[in-house]
Amino acid sequence: MKLEKFLKDTSNRRKYRVDKTFLQDVIRVILDYQPTDLWEIFKRSDEYFEGVVAVVENLHDEKLIKVFKNGKFILTPKGKRFANQLIPTKVPKSYKIEYNTSIPSPLQKILKKMNKVYKEVNPKDEFEQGSLRPKAAMKKVAYAIHRGDVAGKHLVCVGDDDLLSLIFGMTGLPKSILVLDIDEDILALVDKYAKNISVPITTKLQDLYKPISPKYRWKYDTFFTQPPDTVLGYTLFISRGVETLKKKPGMIAYGGLTPTGCPRGGLLEIEKINQKMGLLTTDYINKICEYPPLRTEIKKVEVPSYIPYPPNKMWYVSDLVRYKTTKNTKPYYTKVVKKDIADYKVDALKYGK
Numbered sequence: 001m002k003l004e005k006f007l008k009d010t011s012n013r014r015k016y017r018v019d020k021t022f023l024q025d026v027i028r029v030i031l032d033y034q035p036t037d038l039w040e041i042f043k044r045s046d047e048y049f050e051g052v053v054a055v056v057e058n059l060h061d062e063k064l065i066k067v068f069k070n071g072k073f074i075l076t077p078k079g080k081r082f083a084n085q086l087i088p089t090k091v092p093k094s095y096k097i098e099y100n101t102s103i104p105s106p107l108q109k110i111l112k113k114m115n116k117v118y119k120e121v122n123p124k125d126e127f128e129q130g131s132l133r134p135k136a137a138m139k140k141v142a143y144a145i146h147r148g149d150v151a152g153k154h155l156v157c158v159g160d161d162d163l164l165s166l167i168f169g170m171t172g173l174p175k176s177i178l179v180l181d182i183d184e185d186i187l188a189l190v191d192k193y194a195k196n197i198s199v200p201i202t203t204k205l206q207d208l209y210k211p212i213s214p215k216y217r218w219k220y221d222t223f224f225t226q227p228p229d230t231v232l233g234y235t236l237f238i239s240r241g242v243e244t245l246k247k248k249p250g251m252i253a254y255g256g257l258t259p260t261g262c263p264r265g266g267l268l269e270i271e272k273i274n275q276k277m278g279l280l281t282t283d284y285i286n287k288i289c290e291y292p293p294l295r296t297e298i299k300k301v302e303v304p305s306y307i308p309y310p311p312n313k314m315w316y317v318s319d320l321v322r323y324k325t326t327k328n329t330k331p332y333y334t335k336v337v338k339k340d341i342a343d344y345k346v347d348a349l350k351y352g353k
Contacts, residue, residue, distance in 0.1 A: 001062060001082050013054040016263070016352040020086075022047050026055045027083050030065070031090065035072040038307050039315035043287075046259045050348050057304055071308040104145075107138045110170045114138075114163065120189055121161060132162045132226070133314065136290040140224075140254075140320060141167045143285060147322065149222045149252045150174055156216075157181075158225035158241040159208065165190055169197040178216060178244070180206035208236060209337045212243040220244045222252040226289070226318070229261030231351065233341035235273045239332040242277060242325070251325040253279065256289045256318040261344065265351030278328035281321060289318035 003020065010018045029044040030036055041052050056073075059065045064079035075083055103111065111134055118134050132140070141164060144150050151173040157165045160179045163186075168174050177199060179190050187203040194201040204216065223244055227237035238255055245251040259267060274281070293311045303309050340346075 001064065001078070003086065006058060006062070006082075010051075010054045010058045013057055014050045014348075016048065016050045016054060016348055018051045018055060022051055023055060024087055026052060027086055028091075030073075030075060031083055031087065032093070032096065034074045035068070037070075037072045038303060039293075039311045039313055042260050043315045043317050046286075048263045048348070048352065049260050050263075050352065052260075053303055056307075060304065060306070067306050071306065102142075103135065103138045104142050106171065107142055107167075110167055111135065111138050113170065114167060117163060117166065117189070117193060121163065122185065130161070130291055130316075132318075133290045133292050136288065137162050137164060137167060139288050140164070140256075141171070143288070143320065144222070144224070144254060145171065145173065147252075147283070149254075149322075153221040154178075154219065156220045156223040156241065156244045158223050158237055158244070159227070160190060161186055162226055163190065164224055165201055166193050166197070169194060169199040169201050172198055174199050177201045178220065179203045180208070180212070180216070180240075180244075182207050208240050209341070211331075211334065211336070212240055217243050218245065218247050220251075221246065222254070224254045226256035228342040229258055229318075230342055230344060230347050231262070231266045231269050231273075232337070232339060232343075234262070234270055236333055236337055236341055238274065238279070238323075239277060242279070242329060242331045245325055245329075247329075249324075249326050249329070251329075253323040253325070255321045255323070257321055258289075258316070258318040260316060263347060263351040265353070266347045269351060273332055274323065277332045278326045278330060279323040280326055282324050283320075283322035285320040285322075287317045288320045290314050291316040291318070 007018055025045045025047050026041055029041045033040055038056055042049060060067060063076055064082050065073040066076050067073040114134050121131050150168060153174055154176045155168055155174045156178045158180050160181050165177045165179045168177055181187055187205060190201060190203050223241035225237040225241050227234045234257055238253060241253055293314055
């Protein structure tokens with residue numbers, strides 16, 4: 001199997017460019033975890049889902065993998081030769097480690113309470129909602145507390161289907177918390193449990209297609225958001241969050257973003273827009289925000305018939321990105337936005353070449 005032909009054929013399948021490094025990332029996961037499946041590759045690699053599906057399809061059609069009835073697959077002898085040609089030097093398994101697995105004891109206690117609360121969240125497709133797994137939310141909160149971005153701070157949750165506001169509130173560490181969300185059910189759920197929390201939590205109905213209400217602009221220290229993994233969706237939520245922060249350097253922003261749902265070119269465009277907003281990236285924590293396999297962006301991508309769907313395992317994992325404001329920080333979007341913030345096909349066509 002000639003590498004150049006394989007890459008060309010794979011790229012043509014879904015009109016998404018797959019290069020050698022992309023392919024190597026996928027093959028590494030197969031080598032490390034076989035028998036494995038499509039969902040494990042999504043979880044373990046740093047590559048866009050359209051391209052990953054195309055790679056698996058081409059591996060199957062070229063008889064480089066053998067797929068079992070349960071959807072798991074292994075490299076065939078031909079596939080092993082192809083993999084050894086592509087990755088001649090392997091990372092020893094003894095060096096493989098898992099990051100971000102611990103939750104501090106105070107948050108373990110809060111997790112027991114929140115497990116019940118999360119059952120009351122009903123994600124809505126019209127709002128592109130998809131709540132994190134409760135443990136993942138705790139890891140996210142723990143990291144922000146560890147970095148000094150919570151205790152004694154005024155916080156904003158720009159969208160809160162993950163219910164971070166309640167978790168932060170239960171720690172007793174913030175001075176205040178503001179929740180901005182378009183979903184009245186989420187706001188009502190937060191209000192319901194906020195009554196028994198000492199930290200003041202304010203909820204506000206907010207359509208993020210529109211600028212933030214003047215009442216809540218330029219007043220907060222830290223904001224958190226988990227936007228759609230599109231260029232427009234991510235940068236819009238970050239921009240709206242910037243509107244809430246105090247107009248001085250050193251304020252903090254957290255966003256959840258994954259290369260599984262955003263092409264490389266899209267990730268680069270996000271960096272460019274963030275720079276225009278005057279945001280400094282300080283931390284990038286890989287694969288920390290895990291989602292349950294209920295509804296995620298894969299519903300917009302067709303998978304081969306030999307891949308069981310829907311998945312019954314956790315596979316969609318977001319990275320956590322931390323930003324710090326500078327003297328030049330300003331919102332990128334200042335008016336109403338009318339384009340679809342969750343059009344993944346547009347991103348694939350525009351940034352996947």
